[in-house]
Amino acid sequence: MIITHLFFLLSALSRFESVPNALCKTKESEIGDFTNLVLATFYLPTHCLRDNPKPAVGPVRGAPEFTIHGLWPGRTADDWPQCCSPESIHRASQLRNVTDLVKYWVSTKGSDDKLWAHEWEKHGTCGMNLFRTENAYFNATVELLKRIQLDRILYKYGIQPSSKEYSNQLVSSIFNRALHYKPILECSTINQTSYLSGLYVCLDVLWPYDVVACPSDYYISKQNNCPDKFRIPPYPSSCFRS
Numbered sequence: 471m472i473i474t475h476l477f478f479l480l481s482a483l484s485r486f487e488s489v490p491n492a493l494c495k496t497k498e499s500e501i502g503d504f505t506n507l508v509l510a511t512f513y514l515p516t517h518c519l520r521d522n523p524k525p526a527v528g529p530v531r532g533a534p535e536f537t538i539h540g541l542w543p544g545r546t547a548d549d550w551p552q553c554c555s556p557e558s559i560h561r562a563s564q565l566r567n568v569t570d571l572v573k574y575w576v577s578t579k580g581s582d583d584k585l586w587a588h589e590w591e592k593h594g595t596c597g598m599n600l601f602r603t604e605n606a607y608f609n610a611t612v613e614l615l616k617r618i619q620l621d622r623i624l625y626k627y628g629i630q631p632s633s634k635e636y637s638n639q640l641v642s643s644i645f646n647r648a649l650h651y652k653p654i655l656e657c658s659t660i661n662q663t664s665y666l667s668g669l670y671v672c673l674d675v676l677w678p679y680d681v682v683a684c685p686s687d688y689y690i691s692k693q694n695n696c697p698d699k700f701r702i703p704p705y706p707s708s709c710f711r712s
């Protein structure tokens with residue numbers, strides 16, 4: 471009896487693993503059809519303030535403030551390939567040996583696994599000419615964020631997460647100086663106050679994936695929406711997962 475149940479459970483699981491997921495039902499774009507990569511980051515303390523994650527969700531202690539949203543193959547701000555290989559479904563087993571994954575790539579909304587599946591299946595599969603496997607895509611993305619060190623840039627120029635307001639011009643010029651290109655800064659409004667919620671960095675499509683200028687339409691896109699002044703808050707301690 472138990473054996474039979476186990477058998478059905480296992481065959482149900484393996485069937486689940488081999489069907490295309492709900493996100494990418496059909497192939498929408500071609501692998502490799504893009505001209506830049508966008509390292510999309512969250513300024514995660516703001517997501518904590520906005521999402522109030524449940525105890526099992528959110529950052530681990532020691533997480534940087536800027537964490538990964540995804541690495542997106544793109545052409546312009548509103549033109550990117552997606553769902554390039556519906557058969558290449560997310561497998562948690564592919565990510566087991568990616569160092570620091572949970573420190574650098576977390577969700578404040580639901581399980582990390584759901585975020586990872588979404589990023590890989592929708593965006594990562596389109597970059598399979600560069601990162602052939604899910605393991606390579608996640609590893610490379612974590613390495614890229616570690617290399618760019620967005621948190622250190624803020625600290626180096628004297629910005630500590632706090633309840634202070636900073637001018638958009640100051641924050642932009644700091645990142646501009648450190649990265650050599652103007653970043654795309656995204657803000658969220660919570661209780662009528664603006665908070666930094668994300669930063670987008672455009673990268674070359676060739677190794678070593680240097681920072682490059684973003685396509686110009688990014689600067690007028692809905693992502694680049696920070697007002698003249700906004701806050702850069704610290705992590706609320708209630709945010710860390712227990």
Ligand SMILES: *[C@@H]1O[C@H](CO)[C@@H](O)[C@H](O)[C@H]1NC(C)=O
Nearest residue numbers: 518519520660661662663665
């Ligand atoms: C926004 O307002 C709600 C209701 O007063 C409050 O519970 C919440 O803590 C506030 N959030 C922030 C980030 O100020």
Ligand SMILES: *[C@@H]1O[C@H](CO)[C@@H](O)[C@H](O)[C@H]1NC(C)=O
Nearest residue numbers: 563564565566567568603605
């Ligand atoms: C990590 O795991 C993946 C998937 O099992 C494997 O393909 C890859 O070779 C491993 N990498 C290292 C450095 O062990």
Ligand SMILES: *[C@@H]1O[C@H](CO)[C@@H](O)[C@H](O)[C@H]1NC(C)=O
Nearest residue numbers: 567568569605606609610613
């Ligand atoms: C990730 O990539 C780096 C640099 O390419 C490599 O040194 C490291 O072994 C990789 N780690 C895993 C877990 O695949």
